[in-house]
Amino acid sequence: MQPASSSILMPVRLSTIVASFALALFLNFLPWRDLRLMPDFVALTLCFWCIRQPRLVGLGVGWMLGLLSDAGNGVLLGQHALAYSILAFLSVWLSRRILWFGAGLQALHVLIILLVAQGVALLVRVASGTAFPGWPIFVGPVFGALLWPLVTWLLLLPQRRAQREQAI
Amino acid sequence: MDHTPPPFFKRGPAPLVRLFFFATLSLALLVIDARFRYVEGLRSWLALAAYPLQRAALAPFEVGERVAGYFSTQARLVSENERLRAKALEYSQDAQRFQAAQAEASELRRIINAGERLELKAIPAEVLYASRDPYAHKIFIDRGAVQDIRPGSPVADESGVIGQVTRVHPFVSEVTLLTNPDQAVPVQVVRNGLRAIAFGGGASGMLELRFTAANAEVHNGDQLVTSGIDGTYPPGLPVATVVHIERDADHTFARVLCRPAAGVDRGRYVLVVANEPGARPARPEEVQAGKDRREKSRRAKKAAPADAAKEPEAPKESDAAR
Numbered sequence: 001m002q003p004a005s006s007s008i009l010m011p012v013r014l015s016t017i018v019a020s021f022a023l024a025l026f027l028n029f030l031p032w033r034d035l036r037l038m039p040d041f042v043a044l045t046l047c048f049w050c051i052r053q054p055r056l057v058g059l060g061v062g063w064m065l066g067l068l069s070d071a072g073n074g075v076l077l078g079q080h081a082l083a084y085s086i087l088a089f090l091s092v093w094l095s096r097r098i099l100w101f102g103a104g105l106q107a108l109h110v111l112i113i114l115l116v117a118q119g120v121a122l123l124v125r126v127a128s129g130t131a132f133p134g135w136p137i138f139v140g141p142v143f144g145a146l147l148w149p150l151v152t153w154l155l156l157l158p159q160r161r162a163q164r165e166q167a168i
Numbered sequence: 169m170d171h172t173p174p175p176f177f178k179r180g181p182a183p184l185v186r187l188f189f190f191a192t193l194s195l196a197l198l199v200i201d202a203r204f205r206y207v208e209g210l211r212s213w214l215a216l217a218a219y220p221l222q223r224a225a226l227a228p229f230e231v232g233e234r235v236a237g238y239f240s241t242q243a244r245l246v247s248e249n250e251r252l253r254a255k256a257l258e259y260s261q262d263a264q265r266f267q268a269a270q271a272e273a274s275e276l277r278r279i280i281n282a283g284e285r286l287e288l289k290a291i292p293a294e295v296l297y298a299s300r301d302p303y304a305h306k307i308f309i310d311r312g313a314v315q316d317i318r319p320g321s322p323v324a325d326e327s328g329v330i331g332q333v334t335r336v337h338p339f340v341s342e343v344t345l346l347t348n349p350d351q352a353v354p355v356q357v358v359r360n361g362l363r364a365i366a367f368g369g370g371a372s373g374m375l376e377l378r379f380t381a382a383n384a385e386v387h388n389g390d391q392l393v394t395s396g397i398d399g400t401y402p403p404g405l406p407v408a409t410v411v412h413i414e415r416d417a418d419h420t421f422a423r424v425l426c427r428p429a430a431g432v433d434r435g436r437y438v439l440v441v442a443n444e445p446g447a448r449p450a451r452p453e454e455v456q457a458g459k460d461r462r463e464k465s466r467r468a469k470k471a472a473p474a475d476a477a478k479e480p481e482a483p484k485e486s487d488a489a490r
């Protein structure tokens with residue numbers, strides 16, 4: 001028996017991972033109209049690589065990305081770092097399990113992971129004295145999970161394309 | 169016998185151990201940042217690393233604007249030109265009147281022996297992006313320590329104050345908006361000179377005048393400007409308009425809501441008003457502290473009666489000047 005989503009892929013290049021994280025940070029820094037409804041692209045990308053490449057991308061990478069996000073957004077240093085390291089842990093921990101499912105069920109797992117990460121960030125924010133921002137803050141992770149099949153297709157593209165070229 | 173696995177199976181510490189390590193590190197950072205602010209240097213370095221991406225995130229909009237400008241029609245350009253010309257005429261009249269008024273004011277100030285008002289220096293800046301945390305009420309502008317921005321400088325747009333610079337990185341600065349609940353501005357009602365403190369109202373996007381007596385003379389539609397007595401904000405910048413007043417006999421203070429005059433959450437271009445440290449007289453507390461020290465050295469027995477003379481607003485204003 002094979003995981004549902006497995007097909008033979010080229011080994012991932014480090015440059016792909018770095019470029020995807022840079023793109024995700026870039027998307028997060030875009031001046032969106034309503035930030036609450038936007039998925040956290042960095043969290044989504046981190047989740048993807050932790051599930052696909054748990055030996056290359058893990059908690060350390062998540063923590064560093066969290067620090068970058070914190071400094072870039074001017075929030076307490078450590079807020080995103082904590083959320084992203086927990087997200088990375090859950091993704092690495094569940095990676096074997098998640099890869100057995102098809103895209104829809106994978107997205108459900110990812111939804112839970114993103115919600116937990118968002119919840120942790122929210123908890124830190126509330127603990128530091130900010131008022132509860134309201135429920136729309138949990139809409140972003142839902143959109144993020146809906147984007148999951150697209151993200152999977154997009155980020156696996158470099159590995160697939162190389163494979164197709166070789167086959168020809 | 170040796171039971172350790174061969175080196176190619178080595179995966180480092182278990183994920184749970186790593187989680188504990190990084191979670192502890194994050195929590196330690198959070199506490200240090202929230203309580204002691206020892207990590208500003210690290211934050212500056214991280215902000216510098218994120219700067220190229222932040223800058224790049226602006227590019228699509230710049231390109232979009234340029235393309236839109238290219239395709240803007242003749243008719244629209246003509247109408248816009250007319251509008252701008254009318255505005256320029258209006259402003260030039262205002263400027264002339266302002267010059268005359270300023271000359272008159274400085275003459276009057278000279279007569280009553282008041283100090284000269286300082287010329288304000290303003291640095292134009294562009295808003296890079298808003299903080300991803302929608303409740304942080306912070307924006308980032310594309311001027312930093314390199315361009316001589318100092319923390320604490322007020323930031324305004326063409327219609328009034330929008331906030332205050334709270335952190336300065338090499339190339340970007342962080343501006344806390346007026347609507348942030350922790351942000352306070354000393355204001356004055358234009359109509360009667362009543363002083364008050366405006367606090368941010370958080371998610372509502374409004375400001376609130378706290379500690380305004382229930383019988384204070386404030387009406388709907390009153391214009392509020394900075395009073396300038398905190399030494400941080402220059403006097404006379406428009407801040408807000410009063411839109412709602414609740415007077416309740418049970419409370420000592422009235423609840424006064426105001427709408428910010430400036431586009432706090434919109435607009436791309438802002439002005440950072442440079443505040444000159446040392447251009448203001450010493451605060452009452454500092455004077456008081458100095459007096460106390462002198463008194464102590466003289467070992468005078470009489471307590472200084474100046475405590476009672478302190479204005480009730482003074483502590484709040486020092487609070488606002490953070």
